[in-house]
Amino acid sequence: MLNEKMYRLGSARSEIRELFEYGRARKAEIGEENVHDFSLGNPSVPCPDEVSDAMAKLIKEVDPVSLHGYTSAQGDVKVREAIANDIAKRYGVKVCKDDLYLTVGAAAALTCALTALVCPGEEVILLAPFFPEYKVFVERTGAAVSIVMCDEESFEPNAENLRKAINEKTAAVIINSPNNPTGAVYSEECIRAVAKVLEECSNEIGHPIYLIADEPYRELVYDGISVPFIPSYYTNTVVCYSYSKSLSIPGERIGYCLVNPEANDSQRIYAAICGAGRALGFVCAPSLLQKVIPHCLGITSDISVYDENRQLLLTKLTDYGYKAVEPKGAFYLFIKSPIPDAKLFSEIAKKHELLLVPSDSFGYPGYLRISYCVKTEQIERALPAFREAINDALRGDKQ
Amino acid sequence: MLNEKMYRLGSARSEIRELFEYGRARKAEIGEENVHDFSLGNPSVPCPDEVSDAMAKLIKEVDPVSLHGYTSAQGDVKVREAIANDIAKRYGVKVCKDDLYLTVGAAAALTCALTALVCPGEEVILLAPFFPEYKVFVERTGAAVSIVMCDEESFEPNAENLRKAINEKTAAVIINSPNNPTGAVYSEECIRAVAKVLEECSNEIGHPIYLIADEPYRELVYDGISVPFIPSYYTNTVVCYSYSKSLSIPGERIGYCLVNPEANDSQRIYAAICGAGRALGFVCAPSLLQKVIPHCLGITSDISVYDENRQLLLTKLTDYGYKAVEPKGAFYLFIKSPIPDAKLFSEIAKKHELLLVPSDSFGYPGYLRISYCVKTEQIERALPAFREAINDALRGDKQ
Numbered sequence: 067m068l069n070e071k072m073y074r075l076g077s078a079r080s081e082i083r084e085l086f087e088y089g090r091a092r093k094a095e096i097g098e099e100n101v102h103d104f105s106l107g108n109p110s111v112p113c114p115d116e117v118s119d120a121m122a123k124l125i126k127e128v129d130p131v132s133l134h135g136y137t138s139a140q141g142d143v144k145v146r147e148a149i150a151n152d153i154a155k156r157y158g159v160k161v162c163k164d165d166l167y168l169t170v171g172a173a174a175a176l177t178c179a180l181t182a183l184v185c186p187g188e189e190v191i192l193l194a195p196f197f198p199e200y201k202v203f204v205e206r207t208g209a210a211v212s213i214v215m216c217d218e219e220s221f222e223p224n225a226e227n228l229r230k231a232i233n234e235k236t237a238a239v240i241i242n243s244p245n246n247p248t249g250a251v252y253s254e255e256c257i258r259a260v261a262k263v264l265e266e267c268s269n270e271i272g273h274p275i276y277l278i279a280d281e282p283y284r285e286l287v288y289d290g291i292s293v294p295f296i297p298s299y300y301t302n303t304v305v306c307y308s309y310s311k312s313l314s315i316p317g318e319r320i321g322y323c324l325v326n327p328e329a330n331d332s333q334r335i336y337a338a339i340c341g342a343g344r345a346l347g348f349v350c351a352p353s354l355l356q357k358v359i360p361h362c363l364g365i366t367s368d369i370s371v372y373d374e375n376r377q378l379l380l381t382k383l384t385d386y387g388y389k390a391v392e393p394k395g396a397f398y399l400f401i402k403s404p405i406p407d408a409k410l411f412s413e414i415a416k417k418h419e420l421l422l423v424p425s426d427s428f429g430y431p432g433y434l435r436i437s438y439c440v441k442t443e444q445i446e447r448a449l450p451a452f453r454e455a456i457n458d459a460l461r462g463d464k465q
Numbered sequence: 466m467l468n469e470k471m472y473r474l475g476s477a478r479s480e481i482r483e484l485f486e487y488g489r490a491r492k493a494e495i496g497e498e499n500v501h502d503f504s505l506g507n508p509s510v511p512c513p514d515e516v517s518d519a520m521a522k523l524i525k526e527v528d529p530v531s532l533h534g535y536t537s538a539q540g541d542v543k544v545r546e547a548i549a550n551d552i553a554k555r556y557g558v559k560v561c562k563d564d565l566y567l568t569v570g571a572a573a574a575l576t577c578a579l580t581a582l583v584c585p586g587e588e589v590i591l592l593a594p595f596f597p598e599y600k601v602f603v604e605r606t607g608a609a610v611s612i613v614m615c616d617e618e619s620f621e622p623n624a625e626n627l628r629k630a631i632n633e634k635t636a637a638v639i640i641n642s643p644n645n646p647t648g649a650v651y652s653e654e655c656i657r658a659v660a661k662v663l664e665e666c667s668n669e670i671g672h673p674i675y676l677i678a679d680e681p682y683r684e685l686v687y688d689g690i691s692v693p694f695i696p697s698y699y700t701n702t703v704v705c706y707s708y709s710k711s712l713s714i715p716g717e718r719i720g721y722c723l724v725n726p727e728a729n730d731s732q733r734i735y736a737a738i739c740g741a742g743r744a745l746g747f748v749c750a751p752s753l754l755q756k757v758i759p760h761c762l763g764i765t766s767d768i769s770v771y772d773e774n775r776q777l778l779l780t781k782l783t784d785y786g787y788k789a790v791e792p793k794g795a796f797y798l799f800i801k802s803p804i805p806d807a808k809l810f811s812e813i814a815k816k817h818e819l820l821l822v823p824s825d826s827f828g829y830p831g832y833l834r835i836s837y838c839v840k841t842e843q844i845e846r847a848l849p850a851f852r853e854a855i856n857d858a859l860r861g862d863k864q
Binding site: 067068069071072073074075076077106108109110111112113117118121122125126129130131133134135136137170171173174175176177178181182183184185188199202203205206237273274314315316317318319331334335336337338339340341342343344345346347348349350351352353354355356 | 466467468470471472473474475476505507508509510511512516517520521524525528529530532533534535536569570572573574575576577580581582583584587598601602604605636672673713714715716717718730733734735736737738739740741742743744745746747748749750751752753754755
């Protein structure tokens, strides 16, 4: 009599995981260096020394009863103060400890924010292409997903399409910049346009539409580009952040929800997030990791490898005939499938031991995601397979 | 337009937290040593050296990309293997890695198990007195709570009362031994009787009733008593375990769900738990802590202080006229309120700077919970307050 929805979620792996597991089996068969696996967004560079040093120091010097004890549910006071001060300084905003709720990573931040802000029967807008787990998180709350396609060239959200999708049931929009899977970083102009539509529509429908900004890739940007701080453009914003990618500690599960103190009813939103965390079974974020964060504020893993990979892939793949927009952030390259059916192209690529995630589960068919958070040598080794795969596909297409 | 249920959960603290926060404020006013705070179940003894040593060694010796990277959602394979072997050896059962799903502590294990096993509109039976958060966890799934009172002398569940509460909507029963708040450890006889009722009723109503065994206090027992391993008595059991109390690391959030491999459809249950973990936003349990566990299997914090506290409290409080059943496990003493209204007695105790949680929110009025996971000196200092409080209450009662 179990919950069949949960059974289905647990027995059908995500398309990304499916490909990753295929790759794992294939590597065991023919050797790791012969499989060109670009399926997972798992950071390939180590955490900065500051992370390991802080951990070692805390374990050595702090009373274990306090170090490993429960913190308050919203997170250790001093940790929240340190993070709030850092945010305030970097973005020139007034943020304090009581606007921050520490979470077990960004996924938990998202499920807490969604559970707090959304009621069964409402709608949450996703901007396609989107991280597939958003759909799982939204639907678990009893709300429905509504999809708005991004513009094809820029992969930025189109404000007027967004306006058309909003109705009285719209509770929230999830925005993700730097973006997974496209690597797009939304421009200030784009964010202003989105904010304007949300404000106007909130007034029209008579209740606030919340903007949930999922920002695990905030620090992973290239060419010195800056990422607009969304709460400065739209008041009813909750930022979901994670240190997984910036500090290369994705398994440690540490992140936060930041409720914009300027939001309508910001204190009520904050309380609802605390309530959601309690109901979902998050007692507090892991305590040692909480206490590591103040030692690593403003520090990011060395992402020069990602940048090198990005440029190498972009140059070579364009040479081979692939079409891609230059990613400005994150560690994903989103290429147009050389043939209309991206799933079919993914299968063709597999024949060359090349593992690329087709974009269908991202809500945007016809593309493939390349996770380039790998060693540069892996890309160099994979280049012939990229060339052969497109040639194969185009040959097949002509026949 | 937020979710009002979550707002209420986040704005109204639990009675335990409320008292704890009162104590914190009071300590700031009159000095920590003058407040006798027995409100929280926060371990007061440090983690065993093996925990700190394993952490330090892993940080020093293991490649950080692997140490802090994502593990598979159900937990690192080698960690699950080590835990499964330990369980198999200790309880003489066949358990393997694929029966274990590592979680972000026992609360997460409970919310994952409940989300997997229970559907909206069904009922979950709680055995009162029970840990108040069970109600929050159950109600979030959309199921209703049904309460069965334990016997007053033993604080063991009464199988016949349990039978009366079961109907076609009954999906699961939560059982918690060693028990919070009573310290009772359910006897083998009691568990056999519960199992018999559940089997008979499952047959009658035509679907399995799951037993969810919440066991964070499994290792905290006194006088050499043994805790029956529930899956050996009832097949459709999921054990929710946490290392919070046994290793004194409650802030680190590491535990597991164990699906009895003998359960009907055990693989489907396991998949549903994986699905629930995914939907609730638990990507994996914290990776460093996962990898610490194999180094600490079979090890428990030094609980001799708890035992000393238990005996001291029991002797002295009985002398003063309190009535309590000897706790056999956990670190709670459950005393009968000297006057019928336990909340009123808690207020009287507060006048003596003595913080005891009234049992109303545990679903069993007329008692108070004393958390004795404190330094023994705190108990010694508190004894006069215990004496004065009961005298005060009884005097008031006679007037």
